[in-house]
Amino acid sequence: MNIRPAQPTDAPEIPRLTGVIGYSTSPEVVVGRRDRPLSSVFSENLRPRRSNRLSNLNLAPMNPPIKWLLSLILAALASAGPLVAEPHKTYPAIDDTSSVEPGGDRVIRLAVDLKASPLEVWRTLTTAEGWRSYAVAFARMEMKVGGVIETSYNPAAKPGDPDNIRNEIVAYIPGRMLAIRCVQAPRDFKHKQEFFATSTVFELLPVEGGKTRMQLTAVGYRPGEAYDELFKSFRWGNAYTLEKLRALFDPPPPGQGRESSTSTKW
Structure with a gap:
């Protein structure tokens, strides 16, 4: 898809194409996607069952390196905000x-x-x-x-x-x-x-x-x-x-x- 609109006066030097071959004057990167909160995906009556299943699992003790890596992953997930379109x-x-x-x-x-x-x-x-x-x-x-x-x-x-x-x-x-x-x-x-x-x-x-x-x-x-x-x-x-x-x-x-x-x- 190849359309080249007029370049804004304050735009930086850019390639000569648009669309599938195009250019941008907006440097910001928006990271995200449309999503629903987990509370709307899992109903209330499902949560206890999930918790009971997890509590009945016999998990082997984790060695320190794996436990440390897992803690980093969980911390990153906890600090991440919702992804929104x-x-x-x-x-x-x-x-x-x-x-x-x-x-x-x-x-x-x-x-x-x-x-x-x-x-x-x-x-x-x-x-x-x-x-x-x-x-x-x-x-x-x-x-x-x-x-x-x-x-x-x-x-x-x-x-x-x-x-x-x-x-x-x-x-x-x-x-x-x-x-x-x-x-x-x-x-x-x-x-x-x-x-x-x-x-x-x-x-x-x-x-x-x-x-x-x-x-x-x-x-x-x-x-x-x-x-x-x-x-x-x-x-x-x-x-x-x-x-x-x-x-x-x-x-x-x-x-x-x-x-x-x-x-x-x-």
Whole structure:
């Protein structure tokens, strides 16, 4: 998903792409996910049984190193606050539950509710016409595993141009999931090799009223300066792209859309 909005005047120097190839002006990392408290998961009448089962277990004495490690884990869990989904800072309609994994890798996780059926959204994701309807000026694609989604912001682009963006289709479940990874970026794009090691997954879930909840998850953003830049870029750019997709199915009244404050740049 490749849309490049106008860069804010106070934004840092950034890569030349948005969406699945994009940039960010928001450096903060929100860690969390939507969850319910355990009190809403386990009913009152279940708690005594769980306690009785645990009290009847004959646990062997732990040696000091294991006991010390377990105490550290329990202390960390006790000090951790609840993980809660937050709206994206720039686009409130986008839920942002991006997080950091225990090993330090970062995950971009964004979701949006769309006023369209899963079939309509799937057609938009998996056809060249769908990509051109809201994301790019040029698009062609082979909808198969190993196929390529080739796009460009340039309306004069032709298949095979060296500055086109090429995303390989890694896997898909018809109507439900599409996984891609970038295999070609424009020649002036920074940190290409690092970005080629990431993957992006789109998941579609039907919701009440004939609507669809789309979740975008991007993984592979490892520790390091190059990935710091890429994570910020695509966390913002992917949120922008989801907002454009939302507006495609639910256009704002004339004069009230974000198009008045953004423009496409090639």
